[in-house]
Amino acid sequence: MPVIANMDSFHKLLVAAALGALSCAALAQQVSKEQIKGLDEQVQDIKKDVLAISSELQLLEEKLLYPSNTQVSLFVSLKGNGKLRLDAVRLKLDGQDAANHIYTFKELEALQGGGVQRIHTGNVRTGEHFAEVTLIGKTGETDFQQVATYKFKKAAEPKLLEIVVDRSESSGKVIQFKE
Structure with a gap:
């Protein structure tokens, strides 16, 4: 009988060891889920920091590349609801190509919804300058193209010029043109 008692104790010990191993595995799994959750939160915080730093760097880069005393920015907007569909805009400043843009469907939707697009930011010296804008599009089934020029004076502060497509x-x- 002592052998059977020893076998019974051995089985109990084996079952206890198995239960202990299972509870340790469950505890380890729970700890790792908590650790993963903590790591995920840290990653999200790092992403937020990186985006904030990127935004600040972009602003600093713009200030460095386009100082306020030489900065000129041109914007495009739409008004009215005629049949004119804008396909492209070509912009020249003082006879030099400054921007060419072909519009996508989503960009046109945004402009039609009241959006404004910054088409160009650059540097010019103070004094008189001229902008030449060429619009390419369609009115119904016919092709449409119009060119307009605008003379403006650049002072020491940044110059903002809006090209309104009526x-x-x-x-x-x-x-x-609207200043």
């Missing part, structure tokens, strides 16, 4: 039927002059 799509209303009554307007003969599609391109308008």
